Amino acid sequence: MKDVCVRGVRSARDLADLASVLGQAGIGLEGGGMWEGVAHYLVDDGVAARAALTTxxxxxxxxxxxxxxxxxxxxxGALGRLMADIADSGKEIVAQYSDHQNRKVLVMGDSRVDGTAKR
Known part of the structure; x- marks a missing residue:
């Protein structure tokens, strides 16, 4: 699964447009949301989602x-224990949300698909 992050999503209209683009491309949203102008959505095919959005x-x-x-x-305390384990591992989390099956979706700082991982 992939996390698609889109910045500049600030209104219901922006979110409707983004979701329409993905829906028209046949890309389902498996979890996610939008907070303070940044949308994060869980998808099966991140490459197709990025292509649809950039087009x-x-x-x-x-x-x-x-x-x-x-x-x-x-x-x-379950979330606190999970986050403490991740913190102890030295990993950076850039987003955390839930999917439609009540699993935590963790997006790590060094997990970019396009090869531009933070060093």
């Missing part, structure tokens, strides 16, 4: 590999 004129599109982590949401 439609979106300039700021990033695609990263996503890690799907099961999390027992009914257990208090």
């Amino acid at each position: 439609a004129g979106y300039a700021a599109v990033e695609v990263r590999s996503a890690v799907l982590a099961p999390l027992d949401a009914d257990v208090p």
Whole structure:
């Protein structure tokens, strides 16, 4: 699974346009959301999603590999323990959200698909 990040998504109209572009390209959204002008969505095919969005004129599109982590949401502190383990590993998280199956979607700082990983 891939995380598609699009910057500059600031309104319901912007989000409707983005979702329409992806839908017309046959790309389903498996999780995600939009916060303060940045949209993150989980998709099967990040290359196709980026192609559809850039063809439609979106300039700021990033695609990263996503890690799907099961999390027992009914257990208090589960997210804290998961994040502590990741922090202890020295990994950077750039986004965290849930998918439609209640798994945590973790987008790591060094997981860009386009070969421009942060060093």
